[in-house]
Amino acid sequence: MTFQGKLAEKKSKIVARWIEAVLASYSADGASFFNRQKDRFANPLGFAAKTGLTAIYDQLVGDAPAGEMPAELAQFVKLRSVQTFTPSQAVGFVFQLKPVLVEQLGWETLLAAGQEWSELAAKIDRLALKIFDLYVEDRELLHEVKLSEYKKGNHVMAAGRCPSSALGGNSQAERVELKVIRDC
């Protein structure tokens, strides 16, 4: 059987192990739930991880040039960008495919595949870089959202601007500010 054939034949097992390894970055309770619940609305994280990783696996092992990033995978990366991971932890899940391949196919198969294995490994590395780009875009978007909220003046609600708060205040500046307001 060709290397491609083996990757296709063992797809379900490889992807399941990859998903399991990725979800292990969450608590045991979290990982178990994310893996178990099938409803995409009751379990958006698990759905995004499973669907996204399955779709990208097909792209990685196929002959076709790299296609569009699956929307579910992009959503999963976006979520990891706002979870409590360091950047390397957030995007490092891509590399977990390599040990899974070793585990599922064995070193002999990989070594025998030679060039093909080397090309697949390079594809995985390129995917990791793409995911890193996505992660950075997501963080930049998050900061834009923060800035946008700030510009709308949301923060003023707790910025000590309520003039009457100066009533009874001890600071000279507060009293002067209050006087100015009264004089207006």
Add this chain to the structure above:
Amino acid sequence: MANKKVDELGVSVAREPSLMTGAIPTQDWWDIPAVFKPGNYCYPGKPEMVAYHSKSLPGKFGEPRVWDIESDDWKLPENWKEIIINGFKERLDKFRSLKIFMDCCVRCGACADKCHFFLGTGDPKNMPVLRAELMRSIYRNEFTKAGKILGKLAGAREMTFGVLKEWFMYFYQCTECRRCSVFCPYGIDTAEITMIARELLHLVGVNTNWILEPAANSNRTGNHMGLQPHTLKENAEYLCDDIESITGIRITPSWNRKGAEVLFITPSADLFADPGIYTFMGYLLLFEHIGLDYTLSTYASEGGNFGLFTNNELMKRLNAKMYAEAKRLGVKWILGGECGHMWRVLHQYMDTMNGPADFLQVPKSPITGTVFENAASTKMVHISEFTADLIRHGKLKIDPSRNNHRRVTFHDSCNPSRAMGLLEEPRQILKSVVNNFYEMPENTIREYTFCCGSGTGLNTGEIMDLRMRAGLPRANAVQFVKDKHDVNTLSCVCAIDRATLTNLVDFWVPGTQVCGVSELVGNALIMDGEKERESGLRFEPLEGMEG
């Protein structure tokens, strides 16, 4: 060729402990410390805010001080444990519901995977059952025989500084949305457990400024921002200028007018914050359209009640001023705007705290004659109830095609849906005023609605990451209808939603706008003497007017 290297490779770079909880799956939950890092906590209350609240409610807010949440010295009073335990006992005696909620959970797990914080983090302490267990373990230790004798075996543990930190972390990762309660076979209201936990934290001065300062402003000046009467009036005038530009109709709302039939109270955000201002314009157009005899108030200028997020006494005070103003102005009843938690306070606590409002009349629509029996005691009607009744009786002239540029879905705001059962009215309105309305999936709407992720005073900038992950389940459903039906508008009936969902969709579902239901009503209303409408209330061109 099995070898060690495979195992080494198999150890994931992402398998390190979670930064937020330090979670390592092999540990018991109570051995995992809460770790505060920038981005996962709200800033503490300013000393002057604590002092201000302590003046009117002595002993309820702890000592005013500057303290650092990330440090291990929170400058707590020496007897802080005693204060917490005594406060706990006092509340167990006072609130029978709390006693029941502490005792009757059988840990069936029905609630475990229903919390948006759990779905966005996978952190087990965000399972409602475990969040409540943070308190129950102390309850068992202090107030049950089994807990006192058997200790850990009975699920009991001592109150320590570590537990206090856990409380502060996880009871501020609960938006009191009550989705979990819908699934609980015993009907345990986990939101009320969070409310009590926050009360206890306040007793020892563990607090957040984002809640204390708006509550202080509201108590003192009348609204969260501390906007003074002239500013409120001017803001409304600016919005009336816009209404005139768009419709050709000049509206002059009255303020603090004695003898008006109805007092209208809405979140102050509707007067100054985008996109709430467009909802406010919708209210004014509706009132003008039907010739309602109403007044606004500069004193009762806030529907929101951040007291709900601190303790029941402050909640009562802030709620009471709405009724004090209604009494002073001599109105017959109160009409409330599109607010979220105002309605929870109103429907679940007002009557016990400040009711019955027997100086007011049972609300009766002056246009349709409908008597709102559901508000017979509180005397306060929701704007969606009021509007849906007008539409049902054919009292509004409506052109839904003016909303054709919008493909709309509806987010059931947690409090109106789960705390007052407002499920049908907004939908009836939407079906009348827009031609393109699409529901999100069943398990994400009505009583199963997912929270915006930023309620209960968590709508502050320093925890934006947390808000975005908590809002994932909501955003995920919005994305679904956007993909399926090309939805571009997320409507809702809550001011916090209007502000925070805007951020949520900007992050998760870019290209989606958030609006109040009344904004869409305002767009659709055919006003007497109006000019041809070319744009909606936010000056966006109507369909066919894009050129």
